[in-house]
Amino acid sequence: xxxxxxxxxxxxxxxxxxxxxxxxxxxxxxxxxxxxxxxxxxxxxxxxxxxxxxxxxxxxxxxxxxxxxxxxxxxxxxxxxxxxxxxxxxxxxxxxxxxxxxxxxxxxxxxx
Numbered sequence: 001x002x003x004x005x006x007x008x009x010x011x012x013x014x015x016x017x018x019x020x021x022x023x024x025x026x027x028x029x030x031x032x033x034x035x036x037x038x039x040x041x042x043x044x045x046x047x048x049x050x051x052x053x054x055x056x057x058x059x060x061x062x063x064x065x066x067x068x069x070x071x072x073x074x075x076x077x078x079x080x081x082x083x084x085x086x087x088x089x090x091x092x093x094x095x096x097x098x099x100x101x102x103x104x105x106x107x108x109x110x111x112x
Contacts, residue, residue, distance in 0.1 A: 002056050004071070004083035010091045016111040018045060018090065021054050024103045025065040030058060039111070049088050054107050057085065057094065065104060072098040 019036035039045065062068060072079040075098050085092035093108040 002085050008084055018109040021107040022103050023105050053087050068096050068104045069098045072096050
């Protein structure tokens with residue numbers, strides 16, 4: 001089980017971004033797409049670790065739109081919220097959007 005921390009303990013630096021996963025529940029099921037940056041193909045980037053953590057977030061922690069609403073404490077753009085995961089070699093920033101018909105969360109991955 002991962003800890004979805006409310007506290008941001010790292011600076012977001014676009015030069016350290018490896019990529020992001022975009023997720024939604026438009027048809028009631030999770031749909032996602034990975035958007036890598038050039039850094040993702042850099043030698044030494046542990047994509048297996050990133051995949052394991054991102055999969056744990058999607059398939060164990062934030063598995064439904066109701067979970068997005070719960071974490072955001074309500075519906076609508078005014079309730080957009082963030083969570084952070086500090087596991088392994090990377091930082092993970094989860095931007096949650098509790099709006100039906102929109103992308104419901106993004107998992108941004110950064111080098112430490």
